[in-house]
Amino acid sequence: MHKDQPLIFEISKPGRIGYSLPELDVPALNVEEVIPADYIRTEEPELPEVSELDIMRHYTALSKRNHGVDSGFYPLGSCTMKYNPKINENVARLSGFAHIHPLQPEETVQGALELMYDLQEHLKEITGMDAVTLQPAAGAHGEWTGLMMIRAYHEANGDYNRTKVIVPDTAHGTNPASATVAGFETITVKSTEEGLVDLDDLRRVVGPDTAALMLTNPNTLGLFEENILEMAKIVHDAGGKLYYDGANLNAVLSKARPGDMGFDVVHLNLHKTFTGPHGGGGPGSGPVGVKAELIPFLPKPVVSKGENGYYLDYDRPQAIGRVKPFYGNFGINVRAYTYIRSMGPDGLKAVSEYAVLNANYMMRRLAEYYDLPYDRHCKHEFVLSGKRQKKLGVRTLDIAKRLLDFGYHPPTIYFPLIVEECMMIEPTETESKETLDAFIEAMIQIAKEAEENPEIVQEAPHTTVVKRLDETTAARKPILRYQK
Amino acid sequence: MLHRYLPMTEEDKQEMLKTIGVQSIDELFSDIPESVRFNRDYNIKKAKSESELMKELTALAEKNMHMKKHPSFLGAGVYDHYIPAIVDHVISRSEFYTAYTPYQPEISQGELQAIFEFQTMICELTGMDVANSSMYDGGTALAEAALLSAGHTKNKKVLVSKAVHPEYRDVLKTYAKGPGLEVVEIPFKNGVTDLEALQAEMDEQVACVIVQYPNFFGQIEPLKEIEPIAHTGKSMFVVASNPLALGILTPPGTFGADIVVGDVQPFGIPAQFGGPHCGYFAVKSALMRKIPGRLVGQTTDEEGRRGFVLTLQAREQHIRRDKATSNICSNQALNALAASVAMTALGKRGVKEMAIMNIQKAHYAKNAFVEHGFDVPFTGPFFNEFVVKLNKSVKEVNKRLLEKGIIGGYDVGRDYPELENHMLVAVTELRTKEEIDTFVKELGDCHA
Numbered sequence: 001m002h003k004d005q006p007l008i009f010e011i012s013k014p015g016r017i018g019y020s021l022p023e024l025d026v027p028a029l030n031v032e033e034v035i036p037a038d039y040i041r042t043e044e045p046e047l048p049e050v051s052e053l054d055i056m057r058h059y060t061a062l063s064k065r066n067h068g069v070d071s072g073f074y075p076l077g078s079c080t081m082k083y084n085p086k087i088n089e090n091v092a093r094l095s096g097f098a099h100i101h102p103l104q105p106e107e108t109v110q111g112a113l114e115l116m117y118d119l120q121e122h123l124k125e126i127t128g129m130d131a132v133t134l135q136p137a138a139g140a141h142g143e144w145t146g147l148m149m150i151r152a153y154h155e156a157n158g159d160y161n162r163t164k165v166i167v168p169d170t171a172h173g174t175n176p177a178s179a180t181v182a183g184f185e186t187i188t189v190k191s192t193e194e195g196l197v198d199l200d201d202l203r204r205v206v207g208p209d210t211a212a213l214m215l216t217n218p219n220t221l222g223l224f225e226e227n228i229l230e231m232a233k234i235v236h237d238a239g240g241k242l243y244y245d246g247a248n249l250n251a252v253l254s255k256a257r258p259g260d261m262g263f264d265v266v267h268l269n270l271h272k273t274f275t276g277p278h279g280g281g282g283p284g285s286g287p288v289g290v291k292a293e294l295i296p297f298l299p300k301p302v303v304s305k306g307e308n309g310y311y312l313d314y315d316r317p318q319a320i321g322r323v324k325p326f327y328g329n330f331g332i333n334v335r336a337y338t339y340i341r342s343m344g345p346d347g348l349k350a351v352s353e354y355a356v357l358n359a360n361y362m363m364r365r366l367a368e369y370y371d372l373p374y375d376r377h378c379k380h381e382f383v384l385s386g387k388r389q390k391k392l393g394v395r396t397l398d399i400a401k402r403l404l405d406f407g408y409h410p411p412t413i414y415f416p417l418i419v420e421e422c423m424m425i426e427p428t429e430t431e432s433k434e435t436l437d438a439f440i441e442a443m444i445q446i447a448k449e450a451e452e453n454p455e456i457v458q459e460a461p462h463t464t465v466v467k468r469l470d471e472t473t474a475a476r477k478p479i480l481r482y483q484k
Numbered sequence: 485m486l487h488r489y490l491p492m493t494e495e496d497k498q499e500m501l502k503t504i505g506v507q508s509i510d511e512l513f514s515d516i517p518e519s520v521r522f523n524r525d526y527n528i529k530k531a532k533s534e535s536e537l538m539k540e541l542t543a544l545a546e547k548n549m550h551m552k553k554h555p556s557f558l559g560a561g562v563y564d565h566y567i568p569a570i571v572d573h574v575i576s577r578s579e580f581y582t583a584y585t586p587y588q589p590e591i592s593q594g595e596l597q598a599i600f601e602f603q604t605m606i607c608e609l610t611g612m613d614v615a616n617s618s619m620y621d622g623g624t625a626l627a628e629a630a631l632l633s634a635g636h637t638k639n640k641k642v643l644v645s646k647a648v649h650p651e652y653r654d655v656l657k658t659y660a661k662g663p664g665l666e667v668v669e670i671p672f673k674n675g676v677t678d679l680e681a682l683q684a685e686m687d688e689q690v691a692c693v694i695v696q697y698p699n700f701f702g703q704i705e706p707l708k709e710i711e712p713i714a715h716t717g718k719s720m721f722v723v724a725s726n727p728l729a730l731g732i733l734t735p736p737g738t739f740g741a742d743i744v745v746g747d748v749q750p751f752g753i754p755a756q757f758g759g760p761h762c763g764y765f766a767v768k769s770a771l772m773r774k775i776p777g778r779l780v781g782q783t784t785d786e787e788g789r790r791g792f793v794l795t796l797q798a799r800e801q802h803i804r805r806d807k808a809t810s811n812i813c814s815n816q817a818l819n820a821l822a823a824s825v826a827m828t829a830l831g832k833r834g835v836k837e838m839a840i841m842n843i844q845k846a847h848y849a850k851n852a853f854v855e856h857g858f859d860v861p862f863t864g865p866f867f868n869e870f871v872v873k874l875n876k877s878v879k880e881v882n883k884r885l886l887e888k889g890i891i892g893g894y895d896v897g898r899d900y901p902e903l904e905n906h907m908l909v910a911v912t913e914l915r916t917k918e919e920i921d922t923f924v925k926e927l928g929d930c931h932a
Contacts, residue, residue, distance in 0.1 A: 326758025
């Protein structure tokens with residue numbers, strides 16, 4: 001029997017404190033003398049009243065009810081849940097990085113600017129692009145930033161009728177959403193039976209209204225779009241731009257660069273490929289790289305190097321403007337830089353090689369037990385279909401929940417949308433063969449259970465602190481905050 | 485190659501290749517056409533060992549002047565505050581920081597409950613009904629508030645006070661281009677939004693009125709007077725607010741705000757050169773199903789036990805795709821956790837005490853400036869920041885302060901040409917009387 005963990009508010013007791021503020025060393029001042037009565041709150045916010053140990057025990061208990069990469073295998077497709085190196089955390093916490101104010105004079109933050117500049121240079125080489133901005137806070141923010149630049153580019157050419165962004169039917173949900181927020185209409189292009197973009201359909205949908213095609217390569221099925229140069233030609237001939245969603249870059253480090261594939265704009269997810277931790281949902285960092293003709297449209301300011309050191313260039317008349325206060329998620333960029341410098345060119349190449357080896361190994365071993373909709377070499381991830389198990393009354397959701405009993409985070413499920421009962425598995429390069437084998441054995445056992453004892457799968461999980469939760473009631477009668 | 489992050493041995497590799505049925509790893513990349521194959525090594529710096537890299541990056545960090553060594557009077561949206569030691573211990577628990585979005589609630593109850601508590605604390609401070617699990621920062625949260633207002637009212641005119649943070653307004657203007665919103669800036673008078681000018685811009689086309697509280701100059705905007713004007717027609721009332729100030733100030737919700745946004749950086753998040761910080765987004769219940777970002781809700785499991793889940797996901801990009809009103813996916817969850825721990829440690833009593841101490845220290849500093857003959861142009865009530873007029877350029881003065889090891893205030897003239905030679909001074913609870921006295925004296929010397 002698992003115990004509930006009380007809310008912090010439920011263990012609160014008036015008279016306890018968990019802080020230590022310095023004593024007031026200036027003459028005391030009555031707030032009523034300087035703030036008008038209407039603006040002094042009459043009801044105090046109901047924040048917890050707890051001791052420091054209460055806090056530590058509370059959050060330690062919560063942490064034990066949470067699964068991270070450090071707790072166990074986390075093959076969540078398209079999220080690249082690789083190991084988060086500990087030196088990254090130490091570097092980001094150095095006072096000279098953690099406690100600098102973004103508006104300090106440039107001469108007092110040369111170390112920070114140098115790191116940003118050098119990270120930009122590294123990312124340029126890794127992506128094959130001509131310039132990089134570190135401003136976007138996450139992948140989706142990078143997508144929107146990139147699309148705004150494409151929009152500005154077309155408008156600067158007097159081209160105001162490019163209102164459409166094309167995305168494949170396998171695209172991440174953020175692609176069409178970012179297109180909408182950037183003011184575009186989304187057009188979907190179909191995939192072939194082989195899981196690649198249908199070139200005929202692409203030829204059909206491109207036209208003088210095409211602003212861009214957004215593409216992930218390898219795509220979300222884990223397959224390399226081998227016709228990429230042909231696709232680039234189709235889009236470029238129509239006057240559109242090619243946008244690279246970098247969520248899957250972990251597959252092709254040192255193997256193929258977006259810049260060489262014909263992409264004009266690229267965003268990266270530093271919290272995926274470059275080990276900024278995922279943080280329980282963020283913060284991430286989503287730098288954007290561009291080809292030369294889009295450089296004038298980079299968001300302001302641009303970190304540059306001059307005769308007197310590094311500086312922030314605000315003199316950018318064609319810039320799309322600011323996309324974020326200050327200069328991006330610097331703390332995450334510090335971690336990514338530390339990682340790149342820990343790996344070097346050989347290390348990064350090995351990353352993709354092992355990520356791809358691991359995925360193909362798992363795919364081959366599991367193909368006997370689950371349907372493999374696309375039977376060819378995958379890249380860093382692959383999809384299985386739970387079609388066979390569905391006929392036995394066991395859904396992919398059930399399989400995912402059963403995996404929890406084995407101590408695993410399940411794969412991404414029901415995405416991409418074009419695969420029935422989809423499971424998208426991304427092992428990453430930091431996992432050992434023993435870990436992969438153990439997970440494979442668990443998957444095989446579940447496949448057998450589906451045939452012999454489906455209830456155990458259908459009723460899973462059996463070992464977690466809570467069982468399946470009632471999501472319908474949560475949405476119908478939302479309780480979104482604690483109330484006494 | 486051998487690397488501490490790469491566990492595969494040569495033997496493992498050979499076995500795996502055999503299972504796959506290929507001779508080499510290269511074969512697995514055979515689907516990448518030769519024409520796009522990258523056939524050389526990256527021309528980037530070679531790898532360094534852990535100790536060598538730590539030494540190099542420590543030296544790089546030491547090139548920066550930081551606020552733990554040098555007293556800082558810089559604010560302008562980012563503040564040097566007390567961070568309880570416990571914050572870093574909690575967020576360093578790797579069950580939190582190495583997890584991702586809690587898609588599988590049964591093994592993510594810790595993160596989900598922590599966010600539910602965060603949402604509650606934001607509601608308590610802002611006086612609003614619903615808060616989401618975080619946004620990137622205060623600036624993008626403000627821009628998303630404008631997008632939500634425009635979507636909800638079907639209006640396209642956004643009125644924003646010029647006393648709102650200049651960088652927040654810049655972000656808003658970039659976001660506004662997508663849906664084609666018209667952003668109109670309302671001038672200020674004596675450091676607060678000019679109500680007559682605001683009234684004059686109000687019409688049936690207005691989607692929202694955006695003010696900041698306390699505003700960029702530290703002044704406390706008269707929300708009580710602004711609210712009835714802001715609520716002309718369908719217009720929404722959006723307030724950007726420093727959550728620490730709400731430890732003592734009447735919350736915007738009490739004044740009838742529809743959306744309250746801001747950045748929780750003052751609670752437990754280091755300045756770190758401007759990010760990652762953590763935006764918050766709170767609304768009245770009428771807008772609950774339109775709020776951007778992730779929401780955590782309370783529910784029960786099959787056995788009636790309390791649990792938490794991501795909820796109302798039909799609003800979000802992964803379900804609605806091109807119909808979604810926001811594209812946010814990854815947010816700032818770990819920083820929301822840091823802020824929760826800081827708000828918990830400070831608690832009901834500490835948040836108020838710290839807010840009051842900011843007022844007291846800032847007022848002490850302001851009075852000291854006045855005594856030294858400085859002009860403090862804006863005369864209204866303020867929180868922990870105020871504007872001082874200098875008789876020479878702020879840049880020059882700051883240079884002289886740096887020689888004394890002091891990080892001076894913000895050059896307001898950068899964004900407001902009419903306020904050339906004006907410095908925005910922030911004084912938090914961490915600035916001692918001695919530091920304030922020295923700062924004022926040094927400025928006085930510059931002034932002479």
